[in-house]
Amino acid sequence: MRRFLFLFAFLLSPAALALEIQTSPQIAAHFRDAKVSGTFVMLDVGAQRWIGHNTARAATRYSPASTFKIPNSLIGLATGSVSSVDEVFYHYDGTPQYLKSWEHDMGLRGALPVSNVSAYQELARRIGLTPMQQNLSLLNYGNKTIEGGVDQFWLNDSLKISAVEQVQFLTRLAQGALPYSAEIQAAVREITLLETGRNWKLYGKTGWTGRKQPSIGWFVGWVEQDGKLYSFALNMDIPDASDLPKRIDIAKASLRTQGLLPTVK
Structure with a gap:
């Protein structure tokens, strides 16, 4: 696993300037196997460790x-x-x-x-x-x-917004650290809950800019597992609507490379 320090140009999101992200060949393989171009970035909040794929794209802003x-x-x-x-x-x-x-x-x-x-x-x-x-x-x-x-x-x-900025925003929501009442943040967390297991919860939301080209798909959210928090964001090109399910599939597979979510049997 290689470690890079990215100093991005002004066209990229300021939130990603000088951000250190570990690149993962395993995550890259999920995009390659699915034959799509995109990025995935995850923050292990407790360790303050970033990991992902295509980190230049992770710092590039797209319509949310x-x-x-x-x-x-x-x-x-x-x-x-x-x-x-x-x-x-x-x-x-x-x-x-x-x-x-x-x-x-x-x-x-x-x-x-x-x-x-x-x-x-x-x-x-x-x-x-x-x-x-x-x-x-x-x-x-x-x-x-x-x-x-x-x-x-x-x-x-x-x-x-960039994938990095999505992760930073969602981390604050997951921690109840946004400038709104605790009750409002808890209510929105509740309606974004997607799946639960014995020791984990997956929160998230998909997005798609539609059939206009270039078409971009999103899946963003966070995982709470064993009392720890991991926030993530994926965006990818969507050349055809049939590729939409790959947003969630690739994100979940990427999370599993980090020991999150149950293994698919």
Whole structure:
């Protein structure tokens, strides 16, 4: 395993400047075997040890796509735009949606797992442009740029964030260290929980910039295992929608190289 010290140019995210990341041939092999180009980066929070693949790309910013639903949920709760993750704020109007699972009324608890774009656009409109900008700055989220409308900026390449910055943001959420109440952070952690086992929990959110090229897919989150915390982010090129499942498959395989999550039998 090689160790590099990266001093990235101004086009790359400031959060990754002078960041030391161990590169893993095992993780690289998962991308190679899946025949996709991308990056994976993980922080062992207790040891403050970074490991990953394609570290230059890990420091490069892309649209967060639906991974922005995590900070959008936090901001919605913090601004009082919704009172809780269970408040039904999205009311389906009968218009055919991209997914059938979006075609009913729901709150954040229902909207985040199915990644309901329309629901989160409604939430963003409730929040409003100025409070949204103020909270993105408060969170220091990516480039903090809002252009093209309050319900479009995370979908239209205005807002951008790197995999490294995703890990840093999610680490703070997992630790309850964001500038919001403990109750708000706990509520959002609860609705991002994906899987649990005897001694571990996996939290996360996928994202996809859609069929426009270049198309980027995300899977970001964290693992709590044996009382320790590991935050991660993957992004990859999505040449075809059939590649979407590889986001989670490669991330989980990469986590397993670090002794996290159960081994696939």
